[in-house]
Amino acid sequence: MSAAPPAVPTRFVRTAHVARKERAEGVARFLFFLMAAAMVVPLCAILGYLLWKAAPALHLGFLLDVPKKGMTEGGIWPAFVGTLYLVGMSLAVSAPVGVLAAVYLNEYSRDNAFTRAINLAVINLAGVPSIVHALFGLGAFVYAAKFGYSILSASLTLAIMTLPVIIASTREALASVPHSFREACWNVGASRWQTIQAVVLPNSISGILTGLILQVSRAAGETAPIMFTGAVFYKAVQRGDLFPYRLDEQCMALSMHLYTVATQVPNVQEAIPYATAVVLLGSVLLVNATAVTLRVWLRGRKRW
């Protein structure tokens, strides 16, 4: 009790400590800003370079036309439609399976060995390289299930590849709905499904859709899984034909086509690979922009 109270600290005086603190603050802020800004540089550089190189070939005809003269001239329509087929089909499989599985894991399952095994599987499956998925697809769908080299095999392979990420992102979206809402519903005698319908899904749909759409762009960009299971170098189709493929046929795809014209075919017009890349990148960015817009729109309607 007899000890002197601690001295009142000096305030509002620019001591050496304050000067050091302010310098450190300035350095930290600048460094962090620099790193954040550095993110933009590669994107702008890639886009700028691609657009500059692709400029001669960039017109609507390029998108709608079919490749000509051994793929050295012409457009990319079959590849573009092929990618639409593959991505659409794979999403048609992985979206319902992934979302419903995530709802089960997040809303129904108890914490037991079975659930933990599923969680482990999801995490590990998400980390498997795409080339391994490709080999699995080759063995499972092309040979074992006898789907042959086809859109079906390739889409299923893409679906398997995107499934764990869809499950993870959907679970995250579901988990962001406050638990108190669920308890309030249970307290008034709502079943789990009634709770999910009324409260959980309406308030997590923006996150779920965002996760799905981001997987669209990932599936569109992958080459390895489809190369082994259903994509071909060349397939003759009609210019502008929206339904050129059957599901048991092979198809062309943008990512595969880019690889082909860039490395496998001699004497390609210089702009064609770049223009193909622009279309691929443009489609992916368009899809991502849709995801962002959707998210903003749905979040604007968020209700708590």
Added chain:
Amino acid sequence: MVNGSRTAPPPAAPAAPARIQVADLRLSYGDKEVIHGISFDVRANEILGVIGPAQSGKSSMLRCLNRTIEFVAGARVSGTVHVDGEDVSRTRDVHALRRKIGMVAPLPVGLPLTIYDNVAFAPRCAGLRDRAELDALVEHCLRQAALWDEVKDRLGSLGTALSGGQQQRLTIARALSHRPEVLCLDEFSIAIDPVTTMRIEDVLKELRREITIILVTNLTQQARRLADRTMFMLNGRIVELDRTDVVFSEQPGSRQTWDYVNGNFG
């Protein structure tokens, strides 16, 4: 009945049959037992006040009554809870059981639905579809919860947009919407102002004529104002359960009770 100073009613008071009978209820979360075998009953049309410091098992006890304890991972319950003679662990329809026992949580929870849908949610889950019936029910419950006059012109706006006190009354309206026969309130007043608290207390005094109320509260004076009988819980045990005037008298059954209600601890 030797003790003349305490005019306790005879133990087998015939007036009020037991609505809820709890026998040797034990609850543990993982390895940790938080309720150590409590037994009590709740009589028809009484307000049973439950007081006690935090961590004494009051809220957990409520969750055992309507079996929402099942949603807590790692919770294990033993002992029996009978509601109107029916063992809740063997009930055929747990959702119907939960509609029989209304539950109001400590923090107001407006569901992210319209005010109307907040109240109509439970009846709809129970299968009520008739619009006119729903309208009447919603109005009745909002009136009972003393909220109708404030929201009757904006039933279509979001329940989450209401103020805290209004949301708590909305929560009560929702708890009444499935016509419970027992209403459990878990510290309903911790997030709302005193004026709203008094309004809700008036509501409860009205309600006791129709239903049985279990009022868990941290405010001992609230139990004193409202409860017919008061139960004092401490560390997962019942220290005392007696008529409220006895619990709050100068000579309650236990020294700990006296200390607690007089603010000497807790």
